[in-house]
Amino acid sequence: MACESDPYIFSTDTLPTDLRFLPPLANGLLGWRVYDNIMHMGGVYNGDDGRTHRADVPCPLAVKMETEELAKHAYCLDTHTGSRLCSVCRWHLFVSFNLVIYLGFASSCHPGIFTHTLSTATVTASQALYSHRYYSNLMVMEILLVRQGTSQEPVTVELVSSFTPQSKDIAFESGPDYKGGRHIYGQTATPEFPGVSCATVHLIWTTMPPTLTLLPEQSQARWGFILVVANSLESAESSFDKGLSLMASGNLRPSHEQAWKELWLLSKVEVKGSETLCRAVIGCMFYLLSAFLSMHDTTSCFGGVSPGGLSNGGDGQDYWGHVFWDQDTWIFPSIALFYPKLARAVLEYRVRTVDGAKDNAQRQGYKGLKFPWESAVSGREVCPGDIYGQQEIHINGDVIHAFKHYLYLTEDLSMFREGQGSQVIWGVADYWVSRVTWSPEDQKYHLLGVMPPDEYYYNVNDSVYTNTVAKFSLQFAVELADLMQHPAPPEWQQVAEHIKILFDEESKYHPEYDGYVKGHPVKQADIVMLGYPLGLPMSPEIRRNDLETYEPVTDPHGPAMTWSMFAIGWLELGEAQRAQSLLEKCFGNIQGPFQVWSESSDGSGAVNFLTGMGGFMQAVLFGYTGFRVEKECLAFSPLLPDDVSELCIRGVNYLGSQMDWLLRKEEVCIILRGDTESKNRYNLQVILKASGTKIPLIPGQPVTFSREAGCICKVTPEYSCWPF
Secondary structure, three states: OOOOOOOOEEEEOOOOOOHHHOOEEEOOOEEEEOOOOEEEEOOOEEOOHHHOEEOOEEOOOOEEEEOOOOOEEEEEEEOOOOOOOOHHHHHHHHHHHOOOOOOOOOOOOOOOEEEEEEEOOOEEEEEEEEEOOOOOOEEEEEEEEEEOOOOOOOEEEEEEEOOOOOOOOEOOEEEEEEOOEEEEEEEEOOOOOOOOOOOEEEEEEEOOOOEEEEOOOOOEEEEEEEEEEEOOHHHHHHHHHHHHHHHHHOOHHHHHHHHHHHHHHOOEEEEEOOHHHHHHHHHHHHHHHHOOOOOOOOOOOOOOOOOOOOOOOOOOOHHHHOEOHHHHHHHHHHHHOOOHHHHHHHHHHHHHOHHHHHHHHHHOOOOOOOOOOOEOOOOOOOOOOHHHHHHOOHHHHHHHHHHHHHHHHHOOHHHOOOOOHHHHHHHHHHHHHHHOEEEOOOOEEEOOOEOOOOOOOOOEOOOHHHHHHHHHHHHHHHHHHHHOOOOOOHHHHHHHHHEOOOOEOOOOEOOOOOOOOOOOOEOOOOHHHHHHHHOOOOOHHHHHHHHHHHOOOEOOOOOOOHHHHHHHHHHHOOOHHHHHHHHHHHHHHEEOOOOEEEOOOOOOOOEOOHHHHHHHHHHHHHHHOOOEEOOOOEEEOOOOOOOOOEEEEEEEEEOOEEEEEEEEOOEEEEEEOOOOOOOOOOOEEEEEOOOOOEEEEOOOOEEEEEOOOEEEEEOOOOOOOOOO
């Protein structure tokens, strides 16, 4: 990668012809596609049952700059991490001086900001747009006019707005102006289900004139406009006051940029060798992080992550903004590897929907909790198609897998005690016990009438993926009950031990479900997920057979995340190039120039497809590294393809410690950060699998060894890792 190329900046001189691929700007509470006159707010839906969708909120920042003069245009999305050093220079610092400290060099980067620059003979006009990373109720537009040439005539730029204070989902009324800002408010028309309140939305924003003029005596001038969106008048006015105060002190943009820099300092993933791959990784991490609230936000309620993020999800679009297994299975792992607080927010979202999950189970005639295939606020099923909510029950196991993943990464039992996560685990276990059917003939439990992740088939029996996640979630329920000294019903273990996991002894592979005909088409990743992320034990021969059976029959136009799972499987088997050829299929889903993903490679389906990004990032973070989050360790088995010479992963968070990793073709370097503030931090060590060599990890001291499999674990005589 050339030093002059900055992979963190996505720029162009022409906007995409398909406006769906304009960059989304989000902060976990507010989401907006630049220039669109519609935005969305997390947790604000309109419509009941299967008609529930993200409520459209009008956006006063839907403004474009124009001028009567002939102008050149440039557009830029800066996702930067805080340093203008190019990737190669950063690598040299890392390698030459063993530096993994924060690279706090002076910079002029503007992370998380979209900029339109308009240049004429007389003026350069810059429009900056951003969803504030720290103050999540705030969105901002700033405009800077700089005089060019020697003319002293006034220079005027037009602000062309497409905003109207109306919404098909919210009946807005005008409120009294507040400190010079316009105010509208309203409620959504229809609640998610009868008896609950409709969401209230307040908007306050600084008014925008139709033109801005640079006066004759001015060489430059700057204007700032803020928009506040909140659920109450008190919160809206308080946030508007904060925005005005930040503008007055000159700290509006700096506080946003600082929040992004702090976020990036906790994680950085960079690839040396393939610029396309490097830019894809950066874009994915930027958009995934944009779906989460600030780690400093203690007032907003996280509304979950939908496949298209907060900028999408209106009526009939991008899955209506609902939360699927995409959040727990595809998006969660890459976030949890770096950000325990953000990962916990995902789990807390599921805890808040327990009442709805209980209602779902009761409506289907079962005990415990049945998480919805499509979720909004309450946790009640809001899927427009009944069959998915009734049959795609693997969602329960997907949710539990995320809870288990989190506990193994953090040992944060407070999430399960005070945070009531245990009620989720045990409620799902009760559901599985009530849902299975016992067969005296084969002495096995069966799950009948289900839809596997491969949605081409429905009303099938014993989906291997579904039965496996049920088995593992029951085992985890027993394990957690033991940890928390809670009596576990014997049925949990009994069903886990005797649930049917189909296997074809003759062909040595896993048929997708009972009656699956080998060679029949498959929509998306299903059986290939048994090895990763589920971790079902199997021999390399069986793993290979599963991959070779399903790869040629998987729909080439299926959803973007599928090929990532095949890539991870081939990396497990040591076939890096075969893995890479599959992973590179994902590049067809990236719609330039702003690295926005589409669900399908032809540009159709959900836009800003975070699910595909999450799968892609897992291929990098868990495929190239071989990371596996296990009960007693973080296992690794690194392998890089030919066109990747180095992979740097900074900020891996394990048991309260942060580590920086540098992977090369034949060498691995790990440094334990010395600045981690954690009350529960443990002494960690590297154990290499082949030799059994144990190397203690000492903060600030690099550990380098030849590439081989191993694990990170505690330095203790025993491997028990559960503190009381």
